[in-house]
Amino acid sequence: MIYLDNAATTFPKAPRTLERALERYRDLGVSPGRGSHDLALRAGDAVDEVRSAVAAFFGAPEPERVAFGANATDALNTAILGLLRPGDHAVATRLEHNSVLRPLHHLTQAGVIAWDAAPFDERGIVTPDAVEALLRPETRLVVMTHASNVLGTVQPVAEVARRCAARGIPVVVDAAQSAGQVPIDMAAMGIAALAFTGHKSLYGPPGIGGLVVMPSLEVATTRFGGTGVDSASLVHTQAYPLRLEAGTLNLLGVLGLGEGLAFVRAQGVEALHAREVALLTRLRDGLAAIDGVTVYRADGDLAGRVGVLACNVAGIDPEDVGAILDGDFDIAVRVGVHCAPLVHRDLGTIERGSVRFSLGAFSTEADVDAAVAAMRAIAGG
Ligand SMILES: Cc1ncc(COP(=O)(O)O)c(C=O)c1O
Known part of the structure; x- marks a missing residue:
């Protein structure tokens, strides 16, 4: 089977990462930060190690401002609901x-x-101009994706952040598709908060992600509950990370994320990225040369992009293309609107969406060539 749906979730994960996480979980699997017995303290230390690794990976100065949650969706809700007030x-x-x-x-x-x-x-x-044109005196937040999950294009978040900083507006970045694929340095790029997910290009398991918050930003608590601290008080703990973490942490997920991050660091983000851009270019060149295949927004040099490409075959519903790729060629892709409806409205594809190919660290030239050959056969009827 050829898996080209890595933008949904990377598959497979790196060898032994999940096994190592499970082994550590077997040894440490109690509630981190709850209780003062030795095992709880060691579990808490293991979580804090991963916090530090995440902070260093994203160029954030304070590991305690890495708040773990379920995924990027969870982190984006935490940021958006915690930052916006009536009238904003x-x-x-x-x-x-x-x-x-x-x-x-x-x-x-x-x-x-x-x-x-x-x-x-x-x-x-x-463009930064397009964002700036929409800023108003009462704008309190710019929230934008770093890499489009449909087009694979990487956005100029650093320049947007520079312009917003001049007006005191924080920029929150959705790094679901970029984290692990393109280098991110929050301090250098001026990103106020960054939402990430563990199961995509950080090669961790699903169910773990988080929000990294710079010291310049305060995000209000929007979920309240147990933190293991100040338990006699009815007020939710306001120190980070507990301010944004309510309830028992996903320890197994945190450990898996730590192992995934270690894999990405060992490979090197730049090296992983260069490899994906080369494969992406091969895929684009192959698909664009097929009569009846339209590739969206992928002309010219693809350097700097993430490994995502959307296309359609004239006269064939993307659902059917996906079904044929799966059933006849054993190739897994994602079809439809990819949870990004405004992109598809603007591409004119909102009715049926598109066929999305997405690459990962374990994709090969042979996978890409097989996908191109399959698409040629489909487009040729
Ligand atoms: C750009 C983008 N943002 C956010 C998400 C949400 O990620 P998760 O499902 O891990 O919360 C995705 C997932 O597909 C994505 O592609």
């Missing part, structure tokens, strides 16, 4: 995933905020 205005982009769009829409429907979405251009890029 927010700016996002038309590239966003529903994990940004839906919290913003929810707050708008509830009469709390207003928001606008900056358009992307012919290259699939949201």
Whole structure:
């Protein structure tokens, strides 16, 4: 089977990472930070080790400001709901995933905020000018994806952040698709908070992710509960990370994330990225040469992109293309709207979506060539 759905979740994971996490969990599997017995303290230390690794990986100065949660969706909800107040205005982009769009829409429907979405251009890029044009005196947040999960384009978040900093507006970045694929240095890029997920290009298991918050930003608590600290008080603990972590942590997930991160660091983000861009270029060249196949926003040099490519075959429903790829060629891809409806509205593909190929660290030239050959056969009828 050829797996080209790595933007949904990477598969397979790196050898032995999940096994190592499970072995550690067998030894340490109590509730970290709850209780003062030796094992609880060691479990807490293991979690803090991963916090430190995550902070270092993203160029964030304070590991305690890495708040673990379930995934990027969870972290984006934590940021958006914790930062916006009644009367505020927010700016996002038309590239966003529903994990940004839906919290913003929810707050708008509830009469709390207003928001606008900056358009992307012919290259699939949201320019800093496009974001800046939407800023208002009452704009309190810019939240944007770092890499589009449909087009694979990487956005100029550092320049957006630089312009927003001049107006005191924090930029929160959705790094679900970029973390582990392109280098991220929050301090250097001026990112105020970053949402990540463990199961994509960080090669961890599902169910773990988090929000990394810079010291310049305070995110209000929006979920309340047990933290293992100040338990006699009815007020939720306000020190980070517990301020944004309520309830028992996913220790197995944290350990798995730590192992995944170690794999990514050992390979090197730049090396992983260079390899994916080479494969992406091979895939684009192959698909673009097929009569009847339209590839979206992937002209020219693909350097700097993540390994995601969306296309369609003229006259064939993407659902059917996906079914044929799966049934006849044993190739797994994702079809449909990919939880990013505004992208598809702008591409003119909102009715049926597209066929998305996405690469991972274990994709090969042979996988890409097989995908191109399959698409040629499908387009040729
Ligand atoms: C750009 C983007 N943001 C957010 C998410 C949500 O990630 P998760 O499902 O891990 O919460 C995804 C997942 O597909 C994504 O591609």
